[in-house]
Amino acid sequence: AQSVTQLxxxxxxxxxxxxxxxxxxxxxxxxxxxxxxxxxxxxxQLLLKYTSAATLVKGINGFExxxxxxxxxxxxxxxxxxxxxxxxxxxxxxxxxGTASKLTFGTGTRLQVTL
Amino acid sequence: GAVVSQHPSWVICxxxxxxxIECRSLDFQATTMFWYRQFxxxxxxxxxxxxxxxxxxxxxxxxxxxxxxxxxxxxxxxxTVTSAHPEDSSFYICSASPGGRARExxxxxxxxxxxxx
Numbered sequence: 001a002q003s004v005t006q007l008x009x010x011x012x013x014x015x016x017x018x019x020x021x022x023x024x025x026x027x028x029x030x031x032x033x034x035x036x037x038x039x040x041x042x043x044x045q046l047l048l049k050y051t052s053a054a055t056l057v058k059g060i061n062g063f064e065x066x067x068x069x070x071x072x073x074x075x076x077x078x079x080x081x082x083x084x085x086x087x088x089x090x091x092x093x094x095x096x097x098g099t100a101s102k103l104t105f106g107t108g109t110r111l112q113v114t115l
Numbered sequence: 116g117a118v119v120s121q122h123p124s125w126v127i128c129x130x131x132x133x134x135x136i137e138c139r140s141l142d143f144q145a146t147t148m149f150w151y152r153q154f155x156x157x158x159x160x161x162x163x164x165x166x167x168x169x170x171x172x173x174x175x176x177x178x179x180x181x182x183x184x185x186x187x188x189x190x191x192x193x194x195t196v197t198s199a200h201p202e203d204s205s206f207y208i209c210s211a212s213p214g215g216r217a218r219e220x221x222x223x224x225x226x227x228x229x230x231x232x
Contacts, residue, residue: 032219043119044159044208044223051219090158094219101212101219102149105158 002027004074004091006106014114019063019078021109023091026072032094032101033074035065038108039087047089050074061085086113118142119211121224128199129232136194136227138209144189146214149221150182153206165192199231 007022025031035047048059055067065076074091091106118141128134138148147166151159163184165171171184181203183195192211196203206228210221 036223041225043225044210046220049219096218101221102161102164103210103221104161107158 002031002093002095002104004033004093004104004106006089006091006109008109009107010110010112012112012114013081015083016080019076019081019085019111021076021089021091021111023074023076023106024072025074025091025093027093027095033065033067034092034094034103035059035063035074035076036090036092036105037087038090044090047076081111081113083113083115086111117213117222119145119209119222119224121207121209121227123227124225125228125230127230127232130200131198134196134199134229136196136207136209136229138192138194138211138224140190140211140222143211143213143222145192145211146189146218147212148186148192149210149212150184150192150194151208151210153208153226155206159208162194196229199229201231204229204231 003026005024033050036044038044047063048057050057050067058064063078089109092103094101120139122137150162152162153159161174162177163171163173165184165186167186167189173179186192206226208226210223212221
């Protein structure tokens with residue numbers, strides 16, 4: 001079975017400071033991993049995905065994540081937080097069912113950005 | 116591109132009535148559509164997977180007679196909550212996948228908030 005664990009339910013940072021949202025995964029084989037963001041009253045938006053190519057993945061809005069197999073981690077980072085980054089972030093693992101892939105979501109991390 | 120819409124965005128209904136939620140892929144054909152449920156301050160839980168023209172596959176614990184899913188075309192899937200009760204109140208989100216080489220990609224709709232009184 002595949003799963004992801006988001007270690008922090010809530011993270012608060014000051015605007016302009018770095019962001020680190022932690023995610024560990026469990027998978028019986030090489031996983032595909034994603035980070036999605038959910039703003040209030042908006043649909044989920046894909047930030048970035050890892051699919052066994054480069055271990056450092058760059059996404060939208062300045063976010064990036066590094067796949068570390070030895071640590072089974074896929075932490076999301078951003079050098080400098082912006083107020084608009086405040087949202088719920090989900091780490092997600094994918095597994096194939098043939099014609100499509102099912103996604104298993106982590107419990108989410110709420111990012112708060114303060115002035 | 117890759118826009119998924121849901122209708123309605125908000126619905127309030129009386130206990131015992133049925134509610135239909137539509138999910139449409141606006142600019143691509145969706146081989147597979149997924150329905151999720153999200154309780155307040157919780158994660159998304161997959162309810163079912165549907166392929167166009169086939170019966171939906173439900174996750175363990177999801178009542179297929181309660182949550183009817185129809186995937187009549189490559190751009191439309193519907194979720195009907197039958198005989199809704201207050202405990203069915205939730206945020207329902209659909210996603211659509213183009214399949215093929217992009218089968219790992221899911222594009223999400225904005226969600227439908229259901230309140231059953």
